[in-house]
Amino acid sequence: MNSYLDNLNWRYATKKFDSEKEISEEDLNTLLEAIRLSPSSYGLQPYHVIVIKNKGLREKLKSASWGQSQITDASHLIVFANNTSFDADLIDRYLTNVSQTREIELNNLQQYGDFMKSKLIDLPNNLKESWTAKQAYLALGNLLSAAASLKIDACPMEGFEANVYNELLGLNDKKLNTAVVTAVGYRAAEDDTQHYRKVRQSKELLFTHI
Amino acid sequence: MNSYLDNLNWRYATKKFDSEKEISEEDLNTLLEAIRLSPSSYGLQPYHVIVIKNKGLREKLKSASWGQSQITDASHLIVFANNTSFDADLIDRYLTNVSQTREIELNNLQQYGDFMKSKLIDLPNNLKESWTAKQAYLALGNLLSAAASLKIDACPMEGFEANVYNELLGLNDKKLNTAVVTAVGYRAAEDDTQHYRKVRQSKELLFTHI
Numbered sequence: 103m104n105s106y107l108d109n110l111n112w113r114y115a116t117k118k119f120d121s122e123k124e125i126s127e128e129d130l131n132t133l134l135e136a137i138r139l140s141p142s143s144y145g146l147q148p149y150h151v152i153v154i155k156n157k158g159l160r161e162k163l164k165s166a167s168w169g170q171s172q173i174t175d176a177s178h179l180i181v182f183a184n185n186t187s188f189d190a191d192l193i194d195r196y197l198t199n200v201s202q203t204r205e206i207e208l209n210n211l212q213q214y215g216d217f218m219k220s221k222l223i224d225l226p227n228n229l230k231e232s233w234t235a236k237q238a239y240l241a242l243g244n245l246l247s248a249a250a251s252l253k254i255d256a257c258p259m260e261g262f263e264a265n266v267y268n269e270l271l272g273l274n275d276k277k278l279n280t281a282v283v284t285a286v287g288y289r290a291a292e293d294d295t296q297h298y299r300k301v302r303q304s305k306e307l308l309f310t311h312i
Numbered sequence: 313m314n315s316y317l318d319n320l321n322w323r324y325a326t327k328k329f330d331s332e333k334e335i336s337e338e339d340l341n342t343l344l345e346a347i348r349l350s351p352s353s354y355g356l357q358p359y360h361v362i363v364i365k366n367k368g369l370r371e372k373l374k375s376a377s378w379g380q381s382q383i384t385d386a387s388h389l390i391v392f393a394n395n396t397s398f399d400a401d402l403i404d405r406y407l408t409n410v411s412q413t414r415e416i417e418l419n420n421l422q423q424y425g426d427f428m429k430s431k432l433i434d435l436p437n438n439l440k441e442s443w444t445a446k447q448a449y450l451a452l453g454n455l456l457s458a459a460a461s462l463k464i465d466a467c468p469m470e471g472f473e474a475n476v477y478n479e480l481l482g483l484n485d486k487k488l489n490t491a492v493v494t495a496v497g498y499r500a501a502e503d504d505t506q507h508y509r510k511v512r513q514s515k516e517l518l519f520t521h522i
Contacts, residue, residue: 244451
C-alpha cells in the first residue's frame with residue numbers, strides 16, 4: 103500500500119484529543135508551511151489563517167462551537183478565514199510579490215494583472231465570497247493530509263457560529279469570515295471513534311470513467 | 313526538509329504536459345483512492361468525479377476551456393462535479409453506508425440522521441451548492457498533494473465554461489455542476505514555468521498567532 107494512502111486511512115475526524123499532548127514547534131511549522139504552499143486560483147491565496155493556542159480565547163470559541171471539546175483539548179486550533187470581498191488590491195499585492203520573487207519588472211506583469219482583474223473584480227460579492235471560501239477549503243485539504251503524514255490528528259469543523267468567531271477574532275474589519283476551523287493535536291486513547299471503520303462511497307459510485 | 317513539503321515545493325501548476333507520457337494504472341488508482349478517502353463534511357461526499365481519458369471528448373472540452381492544451385495533452389482529465397442540490401436522500405444513502413460498513417442497525421443511526429437533516433435540508437439552494445463545492449475543493453487539495461507525493465504533475469483549472477462541460481458530460485440531469493477540473497500527467501521538458509520560483513504570501517502575512 104502506498105504510504106500516502108496509509109496516512110489517509112490512519113486519519114479520522116478526531117472527537118477526543120489528549121489535552122496533555124502538544125504539537126512541537128517544528129511540526130507546527132510544517133503544518134503551516136503546507137497551508138502556505140497550497141495552490142489557489144491564480145495563486146492569490148484569498149484568505150488568512152489564525153493559529154490559536156490561547157486557552158482563554160478557545161474557551162470562548164468553544165461556546166460558539168456547540169461546546170465541542172476538540173476546540174480546547176487539541177494542541178492548537180487553526181481558523182481559515184476567507185476574504186468576504188476583494189478589489190484590485192488583492193491582485194496588485196500578488197503582482198508585487200511575483201515581481202519581487204521572480205525578479206520581473208512590474209510593468210511586464212500588467213497584462214496578466216489586467217486579465218485577472220477582468221475575470222475577478224466585477225464578480226458579484228456572493229460569488230467572490232464563495233470563490234475565496236473554496237480556495238480556503240483547498241488549503242484545508244492540504245493541511246489535513248500534511249497532518250496525517252506527520253501522524254498528527256485533526257478534526258475539521260463546520261459546526262460553529264461564524265459571526266461570534268468573526269467578532270472574537272476581529273475579522274469583520276478585515277473583510278474576513280470564518281470559513282472552517284480545524285483542531286490539531288493528538289487523539290486521546292479513549293476516543294472510540296478511532297476504531298470505527300472509515301465510511302466512504304465505493305469507487306464504483308464515486309467515479310465515472312470515460 | 314520534510315518530504316511532504318519537498319513534494320509541495322516540487323509541484324507547480326503545469327502549463328505544458330508531455331503528451332506521450334501516461335499515468336500507470338496503479339498510480340491512477342492511488343490518485344483516485346486519495347480522492348475517495350478525502351474527508352468531507354459529515355462524510356457525505358456531495359460530489360461525483362469523472363475521469364476522462366477519451367481524446368475526442370477532451371478535444372471538445374478543450375474548446376470550452378479557453379483552448380488550454382493541458383486538457384488534451386495530459387494523461388487524464390479529472391472533473392470534480394458538485395451536487396447542485398440535494399435532499400434527504402443524500403443523507404439516507406450515507407446512513408445506509410454507515411450501517412453496512414460498521415454493522416450498526418439503521419435504526420440506531422436515525423437520531424444522527426435527523427440531526428444532519430435538520431442542519432442541511434432546509435438550507436437555501438445557493439448555500440447547498442456552495443457547501444457541496446467547498447467539499448469538492450477539499451478533495452481537490454488532497455488530489456494535488458497525492459499527485460505530488462507520486463511525482464505526478466497536475467494543473468488545477470477554473471478557466472472553463474461549466475455549462476458546456478455539464479452538457480457534454482450529461483451532468484445536468486444528475487443535478488451536478490462542474491466545480492473544478494484537474495489535468496494530471498507529466499510535465500513537458502520544455503515547460504519553462506517549472507523553473508519559476510513559487511510565489512506565496514510570507515508566513516508573516518498569511519498567519520496570525522494568538
